[in-house]
Amino acid sequence: MSGHSEHNTKTLKLIVWRQAGPDKPGRFETYTAKNITDHHSFLEMLDVVNEDLIKEGKEPIVFDHDCREGICGVCSQVVNGVPHGGHERTTVCQLHMRLFKDGDSIYIEPWRARAFPIIKDLMVDRGALDRIIQAGGYTSAHTGGSPDANAIPIPRHDAEYSMDAAECIGCGACVAGCPNGAAMLFTGAKVSQFAALPQGQVEAAERVANMLKEMQDCGFGNCTNHYECEAACPKGINVKFIARLNREYLKSLL
Amino acid sequence: MRFLSSSVGRKVLMAITGFFMLFFVTVHLLGNSSIFIGPGALNTYAEKLHSLGPLVWIFRGFMFLMLAVHVFFGIMLTLENSAANPSKYAIGRKLKATFASETMIWTGVLLLSFLVYHLLQFTVRVTPDIMPDAVANRPGDVYKMVLGSFRITTISLVYVAAMATLFLHLSHGIQSLFQTVGCSNDKTLPKVTMVGKLVSALFLVGYSAIPVLILAGILKN
Ligand code: HEM
Ligand code: FES
Numbered sequence A: 001m002s003g004h005s006e007h008n009t010k011t012l013k014l015i016v017w018r019q020a021g022p023d024k025p026g027r028f029e030t031y032t033a034k035n036i037t038d039h040h041s042f043l044e045m046l047d048v049v050n051e052d053l054i055k056e057g058k059e060p061i062v063f064d065h066d067c068r069e070g071i072c073g074v075c076s077q078v079v080n081g082v083p084h085g086g087h088e089r090t091t092v093c094q095l096h097m098r099l100f101k102d103g104d105s106i107y108i109e110p111w112r113a114r115a116f117p118i119i120k121d122l123m124v125d126r127g128a129l130d131r132i133i134q135a136g137g138y139t140s141a142h143t144g145g146s147p148d149a150n151a152i153p154i155p156r157h158d159a160e161y162s163m164d165a166a167e168c169i170g171c172g173a174c175v176a177g178c179p180n181g182a183a184m185l186f187t188g189a190k191v192s193q194f195a196a197l198p199q200g201q202v203e204a205a206e207r208v209a210n211m212l213k214e215m216q217d218c219g220f221g222n223c224t225n226h227y228e229c230e231a232a233c234p235k236g237i238n239v240k241f242i243a244r245l246n247r248e249y250l251k252s253l254l
Numbered sequence B: 001m002r003f004l005s006s007s008v009g010r011k012v013l014m015a016i017t018g019f020f021m022l023f024f025v026t027v028h029l030l031g032n033s034s035i036f037i038g039p040g041a042l043n044t045y046a047e048k049l050h051s052l053g054p055l056v057w058i059f060r061g062f063m064f065l066m067l068a069v070h071v072f073f074g075i076m077l078t079l080e081n082s083a084a085n086p087s088k089y090a091i092g093r094k095l096k097a098t099f100a101s102e103t104m105i106w107t108g109v110l111l112l113s114f115l116v117y118h119l120l121q122f123t124v125r126v127t128p129d130i131m132p133d134a135v136a137n138r139p140g141d142v143y144k145m146v147l148g149s150f151r152i153t154t155i156s157l158v159y160v161a162a163m164a165t166l167f168l169h170l171s172h173g174i175q176s177l178f179q180t181v182g183c184s185n186d187k188t189l190p191k192v193t194m195v196g197k198l199v200s201a202l203f204l205v206g207y208s209a210i211p212v213l214i215l216a217g218i219l220k221n
Helices: A042-055 A127-134 A156-166 A173-177 A184-195 A204-217 A228-232 A240-253 B007-036 B039-051 B054-084 B104-123 B132-136 B142-150 B153-180 B188-215
Strands: A010-019 A026-036 A105-109 A118-120
Touching: A026 A042, A127 A184, A127 A204, A156 A184, A173 A184, A173 A228, A184 A204, A184 A228, A184 A240, A204 A240, A204 B007, A240 B007, A240 B153, B007 B039, B007 B054, B007 B153, B007 B188, B039 B142, B054 B104, B104 B142, B104 B153, B132 B142, B142 B153, B142 B188, B153 B188
Parallel strands: A010 A105
Antiparallel strands: A010 A026
């Protein structure tokens, strides 16, 4: 059996955002990605490019990654104008090079939003999302040791709903895709996952008020219901959670 | 008040004021449609309205307040949002945003300009196309006044264009309203969006029918 022949590899033109630091000016640089196969993931493709850059004595492209399994939410690249590249329920680490053709040009940019300052190249500081969680994305009810399963009966529908919201991996694609740099899908999912469960009721009013306030203080924009967030979300978080957030906010005023 | 400084609170104000204006354009269309019954019907309608006296002014004041709040927060939200998203991507590819959703501020500003023109024309009656006798006795022969103005092609075109603008604004605005006040979920949103576009189209057709039928010579003296 022969391995990969020359014919099975692709050569791609990458147009990548390079920026030395938060307050440094950024610019696009063009690179050629050689010897890319269908089996490379997008990040592995960048690894190949970086190895070439290192061999040439150049600075490799800095990008965020950790699990490479689509669960940690750390990878954050806008590929051809769409966060994570725009394939349904796919993080950029799970994006595969079989989706690209030999000779394609690919624009790679960092998340762009005021609340996500660029650290270097494609890596941004998404700490603002953590600050929103710190403002209320938890319950402080004493639960003792591990409770018996089903000690608190929760209707199946509510459990499913909460789990759907909790699928959010906090990657920030919703913010990156939003024309307003808003974080309403993220905040909506985090508020909804608690709002649907009895454990979340006690602090419901404070939670939504505090998380929304933090969201604004972090410099995120306001939602105007474009729904780009939902389309960009690699976990398919639905904008119904934004409606839920709005509802929870109105309830908190009563 | 915390409500006024909250991102969601201000959006809810946009939605509530938008809702009242939506209610107004509905009632206004129903009233205008009396023109299809005949000259007498429109004139009787106009007279009834004017005879309400102070009620008319209370209503006008209320609508002005709705408009002012809507415009104020609309401009503020738009400015804040462009500040929150200062740098654009090299390739701007949109997945779900629509032409209507991305132009809300511009269709809004156009609607505001049209509204000023429309009020100067048929309420204050100071535009050049208005005959002196329409100014002298109010409400007077509203049918004749409307007919006289819409026979001028440019004026009719301006009205149809304004109604196309309203169509765009509301084809995004109606579903947006429901989402903003939280009356929305994954099952209702596609339906509300469809009904919203249908209602917007009804406004476009209903309102535009008046200038178009007058220009076509179907509505006449
Ligand atoms: C006949 C007049 C108008 C009607 C019936 C109307 C109706 C609406 C409705 C129903 C919404 C959706 C509200 C929401 O989701 O929160 C909306 C949003 C908006 N309107 Fe208006 N509007 C009118 C005039 C204006 C004017 C004069 C302006 C600005 C100068 C304006 C600017 C906006 C903006 C910026 C939005 C926010 C976009 C969004 O949230 O999707 N509108 N309007
Ligand atoms: S690297 Fe963990 S989700 Fe992509």
